[in-house]
Amino acid sequence: MSSEITRSNDSNRARYSARNLWTGLLFGLGVVAFIDETVFHQLLHWHHFYDKSTSNMGLVSDGIFHAFSWFATIASSFMFADLRRRNAVWLTRWWSGVLLGGGGFQLYDGIIQHKLMRLHQIRYNVDIYPYDWVWNISAVIMIIIGIVLLVRAQKDSQSPLGEAS
């Protein structure tokens, strides 16, 4: 009985394989942006709402990403509920998406927005280099784990015993 259900989940999740990844990507991006806003802006007050060196491109990029991430967090939660409703959740692929989306956004934020567009720095009145390194390396680690998970999910789906996982 349980193996039958697993098998049916296999066929469903194969059909919704791309959506599992997308749902994770959007959720990861949204959650990282949300943590950025709540932890670094509101709780620690490390990030500034605006800093004098902010370029116009930086403001536009921040506006678009802020709006997009807000939407992405909520929409991807509903998409996940939809996958569950269809019995098509593929957690490995979803997690890989979460890490790729979260890591990708953090790297974009850390390099393009903080450094090139000078939107704001991670923290002020401190030696910024260790902060930048920790920020960007953690982003790269998230991306690497995301890729590993993606490859593993791919292998799972190809191996004949994949349904056991």
Next chain:
Amino acid sequence: MLGHHMHHSNEQLIDYFELIFMLLLFTSSVVTYLLAVKKSNRHYKKWPRKRTILWLSGVLITASVFIGPLAERAHTDFRAHMLGHLLIGMLAPLLLALSAPWTLLMRTLPVKLARQISRFLKSQPVLILSNPLTASILSVGGLWVLYTTDLYRLMQQNSILHVLIHVHVLLAGYLFTVSFIYVDPTPHRTSYVYRMIVFIMASAGHGILSKYIYTHAPTHVLKSEAESGGMLMYYGGDAIELILITLFCYQWYRASRPRILNITKPSIT
């Protein structure tokens, strides 16, 4: 001297007239809704009480921006002005849209009139106005014009312009809300993806403008007030957008319910 005095009392007279007119307008909109509910309940399934509450709170919030202490402070304090705009541009339109006024109207009007309104809702001008893109340009674009030109200063000096801009913000906000989430009969529907893209652009335009106000205070606005006003616009906007996006996604979730129910049932072999 005499001229100045007359001008002054004229202004007062206009203010007084405005107050009475507003009170009548808001009271009658509540009374009309309540009467319509009563009439609708005689012929149809009971009108949900939460809708009546939504309409009441929407009208009250709108009224608080047009008359009363908040409206008074908004003339001199930019933060009060911004709070007012959040209320009539985003919160009140959402509450009013959720109270389904057009559905109620169609139910209670004589058939002939209801048909005319239905024809009006299907007409070309409404098609253009209710497109999310038009609605976004009217609402967010309007705010850009207001805060980046001299209009904001002019609005504080001319009471008629002041009222007109408030009415525009309210109507454009309502248009934006109903172009995005569907509560009432909506003949001109657009796809979820299109609405999502337009919404994100509009929301980005709103966020960018708030940070722009933070750094470029409108004429005659104190720097400190522009800063807190800008932040209020940014985070207040986020809060109401959270509700809007959740409703939008919930509508998608319900509409995209799987049609083939036995998709998860294991096949018997």
